[in-house]
Amino acid sequence: MLKDRLFGLIGKNISYSFSKKYFTEKFHNEKILKARYELFDLPDIENFIPLLARYPDLSGLNVTIPYKEDIVPYLTELKAQAREIGAVNTIKIRGDERIGYNTDIYGFEKSFTKYLLPKHKQALVLGRGGAAKAVGFVLKKMGIPFQPVSRDEKKVHLSYSSLDKSILEKYQIIINCTPLGTYPYTDQCPLLPYQYLGTQHYLYDLVYNPLESLFLKIGKSQGALTQNGLQMLHLQAERAWEIWNARE
Secondary structure, three states, X not given: OOOOXXXXXXXXXXXOOOHHHXXXXXXHHOOOOOEEEEEEEOOXXXXXXXXXXXXXXXXXXXXXXXXXXXXXXHOOEEOHHHHHHOOOOEEEEXXXXXXXXXXHHHHHHHHHXXXXXXXXXXEEEEOOOHHHHHHHHHHHHHOOOEEEEEOOOEOOEEEHHHOOHHHHHHOOEEEEOOOOOOOOOXXXXXXXXXXXXXXXXXXEEOOOOOOOOHHHHXXXXXXXXEEOOHHHHHHHHHHHHHHHHOOO
């Protein structure tokens, strides 16, 4: 008797994730038999190898905060885009092979460009993790100049404390790649001078739970165009499913 094909999500403190619900509903609606999806909350990336040993029927994994970069040394192969940015959010498991992909690139590009307007010319990218690397890859591909923002000001990063009216006038796109505002910490948001936002701005939040983060809520109240990360989640999940099932 064939065992179920097992898929899942690895990350830290991931009870908020919609991924299990999404894939469980997908399997039911599309009558995909012998497949299930679980959340694997790892307190440390070193728990990854024991996880594989415990679940030898694992066929594929999604990877989320904070392990999109830390997972790389544990993989046997990296596909081109994942290797270029140094971040992985999808793993195909085939025997002893653990192949890393980045479907955040696909999900972000498809969802981001849907609402992009000619007036949206330059971007601030909040955060420094694997998701921010995927976003930066897409912006570079699209020819959109962008500036990373982090808590520590470096040569290539702005600090949150340096953001002012002149900077927000220069950068019409603001993309939140941090977990700030994710359930249950819905009262948190990036430290921006929100009073300088207006109708010329486009705020994109990779956070999707809640559907409207405090970052987006404040932006909308200032007249900005806003979008959450739910469509990106769906798009990257579908791309991951294609990868897991591809014969290659």
